[in-house]
Amino acid sequence: MEPGRQHAAADGAATLAATAAGTMRAIVQDGYGSADVLRLARIAPPEIAGGEVLVRVHAAGLDRGTWHVMTGRPYLLRLVAGVRAPRQPVAGLDVAGTVVAVGPGVTRFRVGDEVFGFGRGTFAEYTAAREDKLARMPAGLTFEQAAVVPVSAVTALNALTVAGHVRAGQKVLVTGASGGVGSYAVQLARALGAEVTGVCSTAKTGLVRSLGAAHVIDYAQDDFADGARRYDLIVDIAGNPALSRLRRALTPTGTAVLTGGEDGGNVTGMGRQFRALALSPFLHQRLTMLIPRQRASDLERVTEFLEAGTVTPSIGATYPLDQVREAIRQLATGQARGKVAITI
Numbered sequence: 360m361e362p363g364r365q366h367a368a369a370d371g372a373a374t375l376a377a378t379a380a381g382t383m384r385a386i387v388q389d390g391y392g393s394a395d396v397l398r399l400a401r402i403a404p405p406e407i408a409g410g411e412v413l414v415r416v417h418a419a420g421l422d423r424g425t426w427h428v429m430t431g432r433p434y435l436l437r438l439v440a441g442v443r444a445p446r447q448p449v450a451g452l453d454v455a456g457t458v459v460a461v462g463p464g465v466t467r468f469r470v471g472d473e474v475f476g477f478g479r480g481t482f483a484e485y486t487a488a489r490e491d492k493l494a495r496m497p498a499g500l501t502f503e504q505a506a507v508v509p510v511s512a513v514t515a516l517n518a519l520t521v522a523g524h525v526r527a528g529q530k531v532l533v534t535g536a537s538g539g540v541g542s543y544a545v546q547l548a549r550a551l552g553a554e555v556t557g558v559c560s561t562a563k564t565g566l567v568r569s570l571g572a573a574h575v576i577d578y579a580q581d582d583f584a585d586g587a588r589r590y591d592l593i594v595d596i597a598g599n600p601a602l603s604r605l606r607r608a609l610t611p612t613g614t615a616v617l618t619g620g621e622d623g624g625n626v627t628g629m630g631r632q633f634r635a636l637a638l639s640p641f642l643h644q645r646l647t648m649l650i651p652r653q654r655a656s657d658l659e660r661v662t663e664f665l666e667a668g669t670v671t672p673s674i675g676a677t678y679p680l681d682q683v684r685e686a687i688r689q690l691a692t693g694q695a696r697g698k699v700a701i702t703i
Contacts, residue, residue, distance in 0.1 A: 384703075385483030386683045387448045391431030394684040394691075397450060405449075405479065405487040412468055413460040414488055418506035419481040420453030421686055421699040422539060429687065449480025450683070451701070454488065455496065455505035465490050467655075475505040477653040482683055484703055494658035497665040504672040507539070507698035508665070512672075513657045514618060514649065515543035515594070519551065522616045522649045523592045527552025532583060532590040532608060535597025536572060537563035540618060542673040542697045544594050545570040550669040556590070558583050566696055570673065584608040594618060602635055606644055614645040673697030 382401040390396055407413045428445055455475040458468050467490050468474060476493035478486035496505050518540075519525045531548045535541040536557030548555045549571040557572035564575045576583050584604040593605055593615040605615045617632045635646035664670035675696035678686040686699050 383484040384680060385449045385480065386451070386680065388429060388445060388450060389448065390444045391429070394429065394687045396429060397684050397687070399681050399683075402449070402483075404485045405483075407460060407462040407487045409463040410465060410491070411462045411487050411489050412458050412465055412474075412493065413462075414454060414456040414474060414478060414486050414493075415459045416454055416456040416478070416481055416484055416486050416703045417502035418455050418703060419451045419478075419701040420507035420510065421451075421683075421690055421701060422453060422510040423690070424452060424510065425450055426687060426691060447480050449483050449486075451481035451483070451486075452477055453506050453509045454478035454481040454486055455502040456486075456703075459485070461490075467491075468493065473502075476509050476655065476658050482680065482701060482703075491655050492653045494655050494662060497662045500665060500672070503674060503677060503700040503702060507672050507674055507700050508543075508661060509653075509658060511539035511698060512543040512547070512661045512670070513653070514540045514651060515547050516657060516661055517652065518544060518594045518616045518618045518649050519548055519592070522618075522647050523594060523614055525551055525553055525592055529553045529591035530556070530588070530610075532556045532558065532593045533572075534558045534583070534593070534595050534600070536567045536570070536575075537696055538597060539698045541594075541596050542566075542570055543670065544596065545572050546670040547664065548594075549573075550664050550667075553592070556583070556588070563696060566673070589613070592616070599631060602631065602638065602646065605646070606642075609644050612643050612645075614647065616647055616649055618649045674700050676700075677702055 383404045385402050386397050387400050388396045458470055458472045458474055473496040474493045475496050478488040480486055531553040533541050533544045536545050537559040545555050545557050555572045556574040557567040558576045558578055559567045561577050561579050564577055567575045584607040589610045590608055591610055591613050595615055595617050609615060617635055632648040639646040677700045680703050
């Protein structure tokens, strides 16, 4: 065994011995509500099952889905997450860290490997994760940078490629271009050969240009649906524009992928998406939505762009674990630029 890996294995064994009979720090919630339902607590480290690994968390990413689980809205979410309180009391999904233990059947990782991906309660010192939801850390990235990649970058990649079928030379519009998913969508679309227009607020136009957008629309000054330009693909992440506006901005056979929108109703949260799916069969244009997925293969494809330097994580702010409530409040106000990282 290589000296570095020997050291990592020894460190992992020591870590397990120290935590087996002890506790870890974690952000937990016992019910649904505002950021006030989150609290820093000491709890038992997670146990791992077959096909899972235990990861020492170095950093975690904050995504909009964490806000939804915290608030319990839309209410349909509670059928999956838990009716009165989350079944998974520890918040967080994005993770970057070091493997400290592997469960039965794990073949892709060993103790000491640095990984990133989707964990189960990542706002904690340790998280359990399925090996098929993790990938090796991209070369050249810090843990903070890697931690803000999984949810947002994979969502952007799938919106462009799986749902949007983007092709080189197409004109692509990204709404919410300065946010978590949007910042990756701009970069990935450009890396895939598209001409990208980003929509954002006045204060964030410089950021969106720096991400590689060929054109930037300040929504306070201009309307992307004014007919001046038509787009082959729209990735609609924020703002909840009416379907009629999206259609006006599309080419006659263009595609709109609805990936977000926080005003879709408290029951399903996806009223606009369902209307789009119902309308699409009667149009030459294509209106569709994205079904999120968590796969190692998507992480590995994103890694190719990260290591090539064509995509760079955009971190707007970093918070320590004990300031997660403040981080979520910033996210909820829409003030976040790019992604928010939580350091453990």
